[in-house]
Amino acid sequence: MTDRVLILGGRGRIGSSVAQDLANHTQAQITITGRSAEFGKAVSLSSGGQVQFLVLDLVEVDKLQNAIANSNLVIHCAGPFHYRDTNVLETCIAQGVNYVDVSDHRSYTSKALNFSEQAAAAGVTAIINTGIFPGISNSMVRQGVEQFDKPENIHLSYLVSGSGGAGITVMRTTFLGLQYPFETWIDGKWQVIKPYSERELVEFPPPYGRSGVYWFDMPETFTLPKAFPSVKTVITKFGSVPDFYNHLTWIAAHIFPKWLMQRRYMIEFLSHVSHSMTDVTNNFSGIGVAVRSEVTGQKDGKTAVYCSTVVHENTALASGCGTGSIAQLLLEGKLKKPGVFAVEEALPTDLFEEVMQSRGIKINHSWL
Structure with missing residues (x-):
């Protein structure tokens, strides 16, 4: 059949x-x-x-x-x-x-x-x-966790070029993720984090290299602690290429009035404007994705760090x-x-x- x-x-x-x-x-x-x-x-x-x-x-x-x-x-x-x-x-x-x-x-x-x-x-x-994220990224974490006697910390970083080859829905998802603070698992307790905060420079594989990523609300922040109870911290951060998109997104998250970002018409406006912009920048940035999973834990009585990376030329x-x-x-x-x-x-x-x-x-x- x-x-x-x-x-x-x-x-x-x-x-x-x-x-x-x-x-x-x-x-x-x-x-x-x-x-x-x-x-x-x-x-x-x-x-x-x-x-x-x-x-x-x-x-x-x-x-x-x-x-x-x-x-x-x-x-x-x-x-x-x-x-x-x-x-x-x-x-x-x-x-x-x-x-x-x-x-x-x-x-x-x-x-x-x-x-x-x-x-x-x-x-x-x-x-x-x-x-890809969540998805392949989660399996990369599991693959890393299994290398340890006791996994303790997970740090996931995602980087997308331009539109990622995706449509307007993915743009909506990005801006919807900026609306509210969210809970994260840090040092064995739930803590509230502001979206698109705490910029961090992370080393991705070529062609990306050292790029900026920010806290972003993803379901992995609470499914990974459930799957791996010994883990005390789960970090999920996201960034865009070219870097000026990160700064524009930061402005939307921190400067725009919260009540405005929580209106559907504002999400639609920002999504369509952003998608139009990426139609231009895709020509030189590409539409690829990079994921970096870093797991820290105890192995043979010592603290160790296991890093996994993947790059694909088309996010979609x-x-x-x-x-x-x-x-x-x-x-x-x-x-x-x-x-x-x-x-x-x-x-x-x-x-x-x-x-x-x-x-x-x-x-x-x-x-x-």
Whole structure:
């Protein structure tokens, strides 16, 4: 029987990258959804029929339920997840259909994790926060943590060039992440941090080199302490290339009135302006991504530091690889863990290494 995969929000840059990865690595029949019928014919023709298009809005509950019932796996790419409820996940659990998403905000992650018992009872494997960051980044951390007798500190740094090859939704996600202070796990207790604060210069692999990163609200800040209880500090920082985008983002986070940044029309305005700017700067900055994971801990009675890095020339394609690889493992039956889990709790390191190698993504490691 042919596997049937439903990709919600599959018309977007991330969703279409996930579809392309699955088309490259599986024989699944893929259906991507969007709210406009204009996109459909071109998709079917360009994919030779392996990828089909379905006009679907998430508010069309009956149509959504039917589409999920006719699928073996649902991949939720319809962000921003700041605004999303868990209706898709709940429907998957009710229908007994496995679930993957590219969610990247703690509010959604918290809500999704609340359904772990129901998913386990239904035999449904639901893996959230897949993609590049969070996603591949989380597995890099797990890979590092496993090198230690007692891991103690995690420092994750992300760098994106220009638009990252993504669409307007990713811009919205960035500005939505500036709205409120957030809790982080530092020195064994929860502390409140201001978004886009405490600039730090971090050494990334070529072509990036030493670049500025800032505190940014990511779901890893609370899923990693849960996955690795001995860890006392988790730092997640994000930066942009060219560097002047960092300064503009800092202004939006610290100078603009908070009430203004919490208005949806302001988020839309900033997102569209930023996307127009990156259309120009992409020509010389590129659209790549770099991730640096640094784990500090005890090994053989001594304190040591294990560093992992990865670079990809296209952020959106890298996200597609992260999500697509997990979807592939679920379809092949190699990954089965009923419940709702973040990537670092669901994906064993050996399988992570296998799917990264099959996609030509090289993770570099070093002891510092």
